Amino acid sequence: MFARPKRNKQVIVDRQILYLHEVMVAKCLAEPTLFTKVLENLETRHTQGIIRYGSYLLWHSILETRDQPELFASLVLATDSRTQALRRKTIFGGVLTEAEREAALTTYIASELN
Structure with missing residues (x-):
């Protein structure tokens, strides 16, 4: 078995993350109360230094378009x-939920195999 170059692995991961975000965006738009959790996550991540101020501002501006x-x-x-x-x-x-995340990843993987 050949190891994939790091760049290829990152492309695959980015596609998986993109697909998961498609599912999460759809769920948030269908259930707007979820935006409260997302905003709390944003504030927590910024306060804990997980994301920088520029990313905080960018996420905040994106969320304002909900x-x-x-x-x-x-x-x-x-x-x-x-x-x-x-x-x-x-x-x-x-x-x-964990079940929703697993289902989304299963769907994504199946779409990549076709």
């Missing part, structure tokens, strides 16, 4: 390197 679902989704799911980095330290923890 009343415009298409814009909100496009901002969270953007494929630029800055947004990819934001998603790696996501503030959407706790939005999906």
